Amino acid sequence: MFHPSARSPRAARWCRVVLASLCLSLLTATAFAGPSRKELSRARANFQQGTELEQAGDWSTALTRFREVGQVRMTPQVRYHIALCEEHLGQLAVALGGYKLALQSADEVRAKSFQTTVTKHISDLEARIPEVTIERGEGAEAASIELDGVRLGVSSIGVPVPVDPGPHTVSAKAPGHEPFSQTVSVAEKDKKTLEVTLEATPTAAKGTPTGPVGGEEHPIKLKPHSKVVPFIIGGVGVASLAASGTFFLLKNKAISDLNAACGSDHNTCPASSKSDYDKAKTYNLVSEITLGVGIAGVGTAVVLLLTGHHAEAKPADTTALRLLPAAPDSEAGASLVGRF
Numbered sequence: 001m002f003h004p005s006a007r008s009p010r011a012a013r014w015c016r017v018v019l020a021s022l023c024l025s026l027l028t029a030t031a032f033a034g035p036s037r038k039e040l041s042r043a044r045a046n047f048q049q050g051t052e053l054e055q056a057g058d059w060s061t062a063l064t065r066f067r068e069v070g071q072v073r074m075t076p077q078v079r080y081h082i083a084l085c086e087e088h089l090g091q092l093a094v095a096l097g098g099y100k101l102a103l104q105s106a107d108e109v110r111a112k113s114f115q116t117t118v119t120k121h122i123s124d125l126e127a128r129i130p131e132v133t134i135e136r137g138e139g140a141e142a143a144s145i146e147l148d149g150v151r152l153g154v155s156s157i158g159v160p161v162p163v164d165p166g167p168h169t170v171s172a173k174a175p176g177h178e179p180f181s182q183t184v185s186v187a188e189k190d191k192k193t194l195e196v197t198l199e200a201t202p203t204a205a206k207g208t209p210t211g212p213v214g215g216e217e218h219p220i221k222l223k224p225h226s227k228v229v230p231f232i233i234g235g236v237g238v239a240s241l242a243a244s245g246t247f248f249l250l251k252n253k254a255i256s257d258l259n260a261a262c263g264s265d266h267n268t269c270p271a272s273s274k275s276d277y278d279k280a281k282t283y284n285l286v287s288e289i290t291l292g293v294g295i296a297g298v299g300t301a302v303v304l305l306l307t308g309h310h311a312e313a314k315p316a317d318t319t320a321l322r323l324l325p326a327a328p329d330s331e332a333g334a335s336l337v338g339r340f
Contacts, residue, residue: 035072043072050081059088076105080118087121092129092188093162099125130186131160132194134170139198143174160191172196230304237297244290251283 035043046065053062063085070078083098103118134145135158145152147161148168165188172180177198184194257276262269269277 039072043069047078047081054081054085059085063089076102076111076114076118079105080114080121083121087125090164090166092125092164094164096122096125096129096162128188129162130165130188130190130192132163132168132170132184132186132192133158133160135193135195137195137197139177139200140172140174140180140196143172143177143180143196143198145170145172145196165190170194170196172198174198176201230301233297233304234301235297237294237299237301239294240290240297241294244287244294247283247287247290251280251287254280254283 046069050062050065050069053059053065063082066078066081066085070082079098079102083095083102086092086098087095099118099122103115103122106115106118132147134147134152134156136143136145145157147156147163147170149171152161163186165186167183167185169181169183171182177200180196180198182194184192186192254276261272261276
């Protein structure tokens with residue numbers, strides 16, 4: 001007599017395989033089961049409402065209804081109505097694809113009258129759809145090209161691309177080149193060609209003078225100077241020249257007084273002539289200093305008036321004049337150092 005506890009391990013494994021097969025079959029049947037009666041009823045109502053909205057010219061709402069029907073069951077008629085709504089909404093390129101899918105489905109069900117209707121829509125629509133041909137120009141041989149944000153493959157370059165009527169943006173980019181972007185507007189039946197050209201990225205501004213600063217090339221901007229500056233500098237120069245002449249005369253007078261007191265031999269001058277000697281030496285020094293300042297001032301003013309521009313200097317490079325006394329062992333005089 002057979003008892004459950006006496007089953008062999010082989011029989012237990014067989015039972016598990018059978019149960020697993022039954023579960024798999026049940027799941028497969030559930031997954032591929034058609035829509036329920038409630039879903040079909042709602043789809044029929046949406047289809048009826050969609051056709052009514054078409055008659056009323058509400059193509060946008062009708063398109064929504066037909067797409068809801070297609071989520072339950074996509075038939076050739078549903079595809080056709082979706083494409084019809086898209087066509088009336090100006091989405092010609094998308095509608096053309098929908099009509100072709102509907103025609104393919106109609107071939108499968110062999111609906112001859114329906115095929116005739118869809119074929120006529122395809123023929124009429126193909127004649128209306130505008131096309132844009134994008135060509136590669138100079139600098140765009142290896143550029144990445146996009147149409148309305150969608151990158152175009154090799155097969156879409158140089159051939160007519162169907163688009164909807166309206167504006168379309170063509171953009172392109174490539175290393176070492178400036179990005180390209182252009183908008184082209186097309187109407188129904190238009191055939192337009194757009195050439196994409198890219199300009200090389202400039203490495204430096206053209207026509208801008210440059211000069212070495214700290215081992216690097218930096219642009220030097222030129223700007224007109226104030227018209228008052230040359231006259232101020234020139235006035236200082238003229239005044240310095242006049243002062244130089246005055247001190248030169250004073251120096252000569254002091255030397256004359258010294259010669260009158262000492263004669264030709266200055267080594268035997270009396271102590272009272274010491275002040276005349278000091279005056280002569282001081283007047284000589286001041287005369288040479290003011291002469292240098294006057295020459296520098298007048299020369300700078302002339303240069304500014306002739307050029308009309310000066311280089312825009314950095315804050316540290318301000319215009320300056322420096323007067324340095326002569327070396328201690330040299331005769332009375334002064335050295336002039338200028339930085340402009």
